[in-house]
Amino acid sequence: MQDSAAIHDGGSGAYVNPLGRALSVLSVFGPHERWLGASEIALKTSVPLSTASRLIKSLQALGYLHYQPQTKKYRLTAKVLMLGYAAIAHSDLQTLALPKMQELADDMRTHVVLGSRDRLDVVLLECCVFQEGALERESATLGISVGTRLAIADSPLGWALLAALPELERRYLSLKIEHRFNHDWPRVRTRLTRAQIQVQEKGFCASLGEVDPDLAIVAIPLTIAGYAPMVIACIGQSSRMTSSRIDREFGPRLRHMVRYLQRESA
Amino acid sequence: MSRLADNDAIGVGSMLTVSRGLSVLQAFQSRMDPLGNSEIVRRTGIPKAAVSRITSTLIQLGYLKRVPGSRLFQLGIMPLAVGQAYLDAAKIIKAVEPFMQPLADELSTTTALALPYDLDMLYVAYFKSPKISTLTMGLGSVLPMAQTSVGYTHLWSLTPQAREAMFERIRARDGIKAKSRIKRIKQAITSIDENGYCMAISDWQPDVYGTSVPVRLGVSRTMMSFSCGAVLHGVNEDFIRKKIIPRLKSVAIDMQKATAALDFEP
Numbered sequence: 001m002q003d004s005a006a007i008h009d010g011g012s013g014a015y016v017n018p019l020g021r022a023l024s025v026l027s028v029f030g031p032h033e034r035w036l037g038a039s040e041i042a043l044k045t046s047v048p049l050s051t052a053s054r055l056i057k058s059l060q061a062l063g064y065l066h067y068q069p070q071t072k073k074y075r076l077t078a079k080v081l082m083l084g085y086a087a088i089a090h091s092d093l094q095t096l097a098l099p100k101m102q103e104l105a106d107d108m109r110t111h112v113v114l115g116s117r118d119r120l121d122v123v124l125l126e127c128c129v130f131q132e133g134a135l136e137r138e139s140a141t142l143g144i145s146v147g148t149r150l151a152i153a154d155s156p157l158g159w160a161l162l163a164a165l166p167e168l169e170r171r172y173l174s175l176k177i178e179h180r181f182n183h184d185w186p187r188v189r190t191r192l193t194r195a196q197i198q199v200q201e202k203g204f205c206a207s208l209g210e211v212d213p214d215l216a217i218v219a220i221p222l223t224i225a226g227y228a229p230m231v232i233a234c235i236g237q238s239s240r241m242t243s244s245r246i247d248r249e250f251g252p253r254l255r256h257m258v259r260y261l262q263r264e265s266a
Numbered sequence: 267m268s269r270l271a272d273n274d275a276i277g278v279g280s281m282l283t284v285s286r287g288l289s290v291l292q293a294f295q296s297r298m299d300p301l302g303n304s305e306i307v308r309r310t311g312i313p314k315a316a317v318s319r320i321t322s323t324l325i326q327l328g329y330l331k332r333v334p335g336s337r338l339f340q341l342g343i344m345p346l347a348v349g350q351a352y353l354d355a356a357k358i359i360k361a362v363e364p365f366m367q368p369l370a371d372e373l374s375t376t377t378a379l380a381l382p383y384d385l386d387m388l389y390v391a392y393f394k395s396p397k398i399s400t401l402t403m404g405l406g407s408v409l410p411m412a413q414t415s416v417g418y419t420h421l422w423s424l425t426p427q428a429r430e431a432m433f434e435r436i437r438a439r440d441g442i443k444a445k446s447r448i449k450r451i452k453q454a455i456t457s458i459d460e461n462g463y464c465m466a467i468s469d470w471q472p473d474v475y476g477t478s479v480p481v482r483l484g485v486s487r488t489m490m491s492f493s494c495g496a497v498l499h500g501v502n503e504d505f506i507r508k509k510i511i512p513r514l515k516s517v518a519i520d521m522q523k524a525t526a527a528l529d530f531e532p
Contacts, residue, residue, distance in 0.1 A: 013322035018280035019287035023327055027347060031354035058281040062288065063383070066531065076352040078390045078532035082383050083288065083329070084341035085349025086296035086406035119472065125298060145335065166397070172499040176473070225396065 021047050022055050026064060026080060035073040093227060093265055094126050100257050101232070105130040108250065110236030111144060115157050116228050120176060121149040122157045125230075144235065153177045153188045156207040156219040159195030161231045163205065164221030203255045206246050209238050216241035220254040224265050232257060286312050290320045291329060291345065295386065296408045300338035349406060359391050359405075361528055362483075365521050367393040373510055375496040376403065379481075380416035381532055383408075385435060387416045387491065390532055412436045412447045413470035415478035416491035418454035422464070423480055423489045429455075463511050465503065473498045477506055481518045484530020492518050 042052035105128040115122040152158030195205040204220040219233035293309040324330040328344040366377040379391040411417030454464035478493035
C-alpha cells in the first residue's frame with residue numbers, strides 16, 4: 001500500500017493510514033519487547049520495511065521513540081504517556097463499575113450514575129440508563145450525561161461525597177461552599193448536615209422531590225484507597241422511589257455495589 | 267494544505283499526519299473530559315476537515331471512543347496499553363520509589379517527578395501519602411507548564427533564549443492571561459536562583475500548592491522537576507518553607523547520588 005491511498009472512506013468513516021500505522025508501531029512494544037529494531041517492527045506490524053522505517057523516523061523525531069545507535073534498536077519514551085494514559089489508568093474502576101451500574105439501572109428502572117469531584121462540582125463520569133429507556137425523555141430534560149456538572153452544595157451526589165471525606169478536607173470544602181453561597185449558606189449547611197447524618201447512619205443519603213418534584217435521588221459515597229473520592233447514585237421518578245423502597249431496596253443495593261467495588265479493586 | 271499533506275507520497279506529509287494525529291490525542295491532556303471536534307480544532311490549530319478524519323481513525327483504533335448520544339469523544343483504552351508498555355519497561359519509577367514514597371508519607375503530601383512536553387508537564391513518577399484523598403492527579407497526569415511549580419522549574423533550567431521562545435508560545439496561546447502568568451514564572455525563576463526552590467500557590471488549581479526543585483538524574487544528568495504538593499488546608503507559606511523545602515532539597519540530593527550510575531533517560 002502506498003501513502004497516496006492515505007485516505008479511504010470505508011463506510012464507518014475516514015481512515016488515515018499513516019496515523020493508523022504509526023500507532024500500530026507504538027503498540028508492538030511490550031514488557032518483553034522493550035527494544036526492537038526496524039525490521040522486527042516491520043514484521044510485527046505487517047508494514048513494509050521502507051514504510052515502517054519512515055514511520056519510525058517520524059516517531060523518533062516527534063519524541064515518542066528513543067534510538068540506541070550501538071544496538072540499532074528503538075524503545076518507547078515517556079512521551080507515549082502524553083497520549084492519554086492517565087485518563088484511563090485512573091478509570092479501571094469505571095470498567096469494573098459499569099456492568100454493575102447497568103444491572104442496577106435495569107433492575108430498579110432508574111438512571112445510575114458515577115461521579116467524581118472537580119473543585120466545587122460533581123462531574124458525572126459514567127451514566128447508565130435502564131434498557132427499556134422509558135426515562136430517555138426525562139433524561140433529555142434533566143440534561144444528565146457523561147460530563148454533566150452538578151454543584152456539590154445543591155446535589156445529593158455532592159452531599160454524599162462531602163460526607164465521606166476526611167474531617168479536615170470536608171471542613172475546608174465547606175468553607176469554600178459557604179463563601180460561594182454567602183447568604184444562602186444557613187439553608188445549605190442544614191441540608192449538608194442532614195445528609196451527613198444520613199450517610200453515617202445508613203451509608204447513603206436520599207432526596208425526594210427537593211431538586212425537582214418528580215425526581216428522587218439516592219446517593220452513596222465510594223471511597224477506595226488510591227482513588228479520588230467518588231459517588232454513585234440512582235436517579236428516578238419519585239413515584240417509583242418511595243422512602244420505604246429506598247430504605248428497603250435502593251439503599252441495600254447501593255451498599256452492596258460499593259462493597260463489591262471496594263473488594264474487587266483492593 | 268491538509269489535503270496535500272495527507273496525500274503526499276514523499277514522507278514529509280505522512281510525518282505531518284502522524285504528528286497531527288498524536289497531537290489530537292494530546293489535546294485531551296490525559297483527562298476523561300469529553301471533547302468535540304471544534305474544541306479539538308481550537309486546542310490544536312489543525313483544520314477541521316483533518317481533525318474529523320483523525321478522530322474517525324482514532325475511534326476505529328480504540329484510542330478514542332464516542333460519548334453515547336452526543337458528538338463528543340473521550341479517550342479510549344489504547345492509550346492505556348501503550349503507556350503501560352512504557353511503564354512496565356521504565357526503570358525510573360522503581361529507582362525513585364524508595365525515596366519519594368517515604369517523603370510523601372513523612373510530609374503528608376504528594377511527591378512527583380515531571381518532564382516537559384510542549385507547553386505541558388508530565389508526571390513520570392508520582393506518589394502520595396495515604397492522608398491525601400482529594401487530589402485527582404496521578405502517574406501520567408498532564409499539567410500546564412505556565413501555571414505549576416514543576417513548569418516554573420523547567421523554565422528556570424532553560425537558556426534565556428529558549429525561555430524567551432517559550433514565553434512567546436505562552437503569549438500566543440494564553441492571550442490576555444499570559445502577562446500575569448509570565449510575571450509569576452519570572453518571580454519563580456528568581457526564587458530558584460536565590461533559594462533553590464519555587465512555589466505555586468493556587469496558580470492553577472485553587473487551594474492547591476506545589477513546590478519544586480530541579481534535579482539531575484542518571485548518567486545523562488537528565489533535568490527533571492521534583493515536587494511536593496497538597497491541598498492548602500492548615501498550611502501557609504512559612505510552613506512550606508520551613509518544613510517541606512528542606513526535606514525536598516535533601517531527598518533531591520539523595521536521589522541524584524543514588525541514580526548517578528543508572529540509565530535514566532525517560
